[in-house]
């Protein structure tokens with residue numbers, strides 16, 4: 001039996017709901033959305049209301065519980081542990097939930113309202129105000145606000161609508177790091193600068209030849225936050241940042257080279273080449289990227305910079321100054337373990353998963369970065385036989401901008417390449433290796449545009465029969481017509 005107090009509370013709440021404009025609108029919206037079929041979406045046990053912004057498919061939702069960065073002996077987890085070991089004593093945050101607000105993911109970091117990253121074509125919206133985080137930076141402000149350590153690392157799964165090829169997957173993993181110094185416990189700026197340089201001197205030395213041709217601060221290309229920092233402060237912070245991250249790269253590439261050598265693979269005699277390039281991020285200034293010359297190409301390994309002081313002020317720690325970085329773990333894991341296709345990380349086939357053993361203790365709830373064992377080596381992945389590829393082309397006319405259906409069909413500009421990618425993934429899952437535009441043509445008379453995509457089907461685990469590949473391709477052709485309103489050629 002509900003008590004009288006509970007009943008009177010309940011009726012008071014109902015009355016308040018009826019009298020409040022926003023609440024009434026909300027109740028009408030709930031009835032309406034149930035009527036037209038908009039439902040809640042459940043992500044790893046939590047329910048969220050959906051709306052016209054919702055674009056997160058169930059295939060993405062189902063990867064949320066996987067948390068590859070915490071799985072025992074998984075190469076993504078080993079990569080995380082290896083990088084963490086270069087930051088002894090830093091606090092780790094490895095279990096932060098992937099659903100964040102638009103404010104956390106974009107506004108708190110100073111992303112302008114028209115930034116392309118906010119588009120529905122690029123980001124998975126749970127609803128208008130909520131997204132699956134597109135980067136670990138989404139947690140920076142909160143962790144700064146918590147103010148529990150000078151240095152911290154955040155590793156997590158992140159989500160982006162993107163192309164389909166061997167190095168892109170809509171779910172991947174990043175590590176964020178930051179180190180700040182508290183001015184309030186230091187007498188003056190000179191002492192702060194001295195303290196930071198003392199900390200630089202404590203960092204391990206390396207013998208890497210690093211190219212860094214630009215000045216740490218450039219008034220137009222890479223400005224000092226002159227309202228908040230003295231040039232000497234930013235320079236000391238930059239020196240600490242660069243040395244810390246160069247040490248990560250030294251470790252990763254030494255391990256990768258050792259692994260390749262041990263596996264009898266050919267390795268280059270050339271010394272490792274690394275370079276700093278100027279960059280731009282809304283939440284750092286000055287900013288840089290670190291690139292490494294690896295197997296004939298410059299590979300971008302990470303982005304970083306001096307944290308925007310406004311971010312720290314808004315996070316309630318105005319007296320802290322420091323640096324932050326963010327890096328993708330898949331790319332590093334692929335080169336550390338010689339993994340040729342990003343889909344393999346998601347494989348549950350024991351022929352993949354049984355190949356790796358972490359040299360670090362398995363402790364997913366640990367909150368402190370652990371040192372590396374004194375000696376260990378990484379074993380590269382040995383491919384199990386490669387199953388044949390089944391390429392199929394699909395050509396279609398994009399819907400014309402005006403349509404006889406009263407403008408209800410998508411317009412040409414409303415079909416984004418990421419929509420095509422997602423549709424293919426929804427139908428074929430991880431049996432598709434690559435999707436690429438191979439031809440584009442505009443009809444000279446009608447002005448209509450036609451596209452041709454080549455879809456390469458290939459399972460990592462077995463041979464797809466012709467019938468299976470044709471079946472998948474037919475479903476994709478149908479879905480293109482039904483969901484994107486294209487006309488097949």
Ligand code: DAH
Pocket residue numbers: 134135136137176177281283284302303304305324325326327
């Ligand atoms: N969040 C950025 C990305 O996903 C990476 C990044 C760049 C993180 C610079 C940082 C940073 O913390 O300072 O591309």
